[in-house]
Amino acid sequence: xxxxxxxxxxxxxxxxxxxxxxxxxxxxxxxxxxxxxxxxxxxxxxxxxxxxxxxxxxxxxxxxxxxxxxxxxxxxxxxx
Numbered sequence: 001x002x003x004x005x006x007x008x009x010x011x012x013x014x015x016x017x018x019x020x021x022x023x024x025x026x027x028x029x030x031x032x033x034x035x036x037x038x039x040x041x042x043x044x045x046x047x048x049x050x051x052x053x054x055x056x057x058x059x060x061x062x063x064x065x066x067x068x069x070x071x072x073x074x075x076x077x078x079x080x
Contacts, residue, residue, distance in 0.1 A: 016042040030067035
């Protein structure tokens with residue numbers, strides 16, 4: 001099961017990315033998260049930080065999960 005959400009730039013309501021909780025295991029109360037800010041001009045503006053905070057609040061406070069993990073691949077270097 002997964003839950004996905006579009007990340008919007010607040011002022012213009014323009015979609016800039018997506019975040020998801022995937023591999024949700026309700027029995028063991030854990031999941032994996034994904035975040036992708038696809039628009040390069042939106043990088044470095046705090047959208048990822050805000051999104052992760054909101055997603056983790058939802059996962060822990062609303063879904064009552066115990067653990068949320070995130071994998072980062074070595075080739076996924078930030079390009080400035």
